[in-house]
Amino acid sequence: MKRLILAVALVATTLSAAISWNAHAAEQQLEANEVANEQMVSYFEQGMIGKSVWVVDSRPAGKYSAGHIPGALSLPLDMLRKDAASAEKLGIPKTGKVIFYCAGRECTLSVDSAEIFRKMGYADAWVYRNGVPGWTQKAQPLLAEASFVQKGNLILIDTSPGKETIVTESNKLVQLSISDFKGSPGQTALGTLSKNAPIIVVGRGDLDAVNATLEELRERDFRRLAYFPLSAWKGALAMAPALTTVTWAPVYGPGQVAPKAFEEAVAAGKFILDVRPVADYARGHFKGAVSLPIEEMEKDYAKIPKDVPVFVNCASGAKSQKTFDILGRKGYVNVSYLDAEVACKGEICTIKE
Numbered sequence: 001m002k003r004l005i006l007a008v009a010l011v012a013t014t015l016s017a018a019i020s021w022n023a024h025a026a027e028q029q030l031e032a033n034e035v036a037n038e039q040m041v042s043y044f045e046q047g048m049i050g051k052s053v054w055v056v057d058s059r060p061a062g063k064y065s066a067g068h069i070p071g072a073l074s075l076p077l078d079m080l081r082k083d084a085a086s087a088e089k090l091g092i093p094k095t096g097k098v099i100f101y102c103a104g105r106e107c108t109l110s111v112d113s114a115e116i117f118r119k120m121g122y123a124d125a126w127v128y129r130n131g132v133p134g135w136t137q138k139a140q141p142l143l144a145e146a147s148f149v150q151k152g153n154l155i156l157i158d159t160s161p162g163k164e165t166i167v168t169e170s171n172k173l174v175q176l177s178i179s180d181f182k183g184s185p186g187q188t189a190l191g192t193l194s195k196n197a198p199i200i201v202v203g204r205g206d207l208d209a210v211n212a213t214l215e216e217l218r219e220r221d222f223r224r225l226a227y228f229p230l231s232a233w234k235g236a237l238a239m240a241p242a243l244t245t246v247t248w249a250p251v252y253g254p255g256q257v258a259p260k261a262f263e264e265a266v267a268a269g270k271f272i273l274d275v276r277p278v279a280d281y282a283r284g285h286f287k288g289a290v291s292l293p294i295e296e297m298e299k300d301y302a303k304i305p306k307d308v309p310v311f312v313n314c315a316s317g318a319k320s321q322k323t324f325d326i327l328g329r330k331g332y333v334n335v336s337y338l339d340a341e342v343a344c345k346g347e348i349c350t351i352k353e
Helices: 002-027 037-045 060-068 079-084 109-119 129-135 146-151 178-182 184-190 208-219 259-267 280-283 293-304 318-329
Strands: 055-056 096-103 123-129 155-158 172-174 199-203 224-231 269-275 310-313 335-337 341-346 348-352
Touching: 002 178, 037 055, 037 129, 055 178, 060 146, 079 109, 096 109, 096 129, 109 123, 123 129, 146 224, 155 335, 178 184, 178 208, 199 208, 208 224, 259 310, 259 335, 259 348, 318 335
Parallel strands: 055 096, 096 123, 155 172, 155 199, 199 224, 269 310, 310 335
Antiparallel strands: 341 348
16 A cells, blocks of 8 residues: 555656646747847846847836846837837947847837837847846846936945945935845834835945845845946935935826726726737736727727726836827826736736836
């Protein structure tokens, strides 16, 4: 009997391992002209980005500024569609390997950008479909721009105490050694901070130290992370103020709605407008959402009612914000948009601000 039980257990273990391997293989199966996470990381670690491999961020400029793959160039899809010459200004040779990315597999900005480049004669155009989520999943850093730091309402973290650093009225600063940051002083500083707070780690030329700080922040479940090199700061430096408990609250622009308010609108049966491609909508969408891809907005906008509040979503916030602008020009005055990453399976959707 013991041998029989052992044999059954062995078969079950083998079958489970086979199923697990097959599931993993399915997850790793790439689409045509797609670059995997590991390949992107390899290009970065070998210093190939910007030299023999060109990486292009297809998201809006503001998203790029908040955090992009180091070495990536910014060319929003909207700009590429309006001005094909903007591609040539990047200085990418027609024979070069160029890789586009955006906000993840639900985002099609990179796919559309790559297709335009191929039609322009860039034969070696690829897409990094996993985009920003895949990059951060591999514990790789995102690089912020000075314009994002200057914009304000950020949390700056500098792990070199006693040195002059970036001190501004519009941002909050935590300056602690990495050991203190990982210990109780760091917990005191960030213990009540919203997990959605945008955090920028100040880099002083040591990317390993930056990555260690970013990894600690990931362990604490902070989601909006990037780093900024101190050498790129053109403003004045100063000694850090005394440490205090750090708090943060979001500031929303005209028409922008908080994720919680958007979810409440869905629950209340409000008019939800999904402007993603039809295929993405078919794979999953908010309950009750109406599909109207942004590419059809100019000719079919009249299908959207003007006498009720309209809540717009896409996959990353880029198309929803663009829709807000389009409908505003068409005379719509009660439109709100969600600027966040959205992933749906069936009618179950998650929002990541």
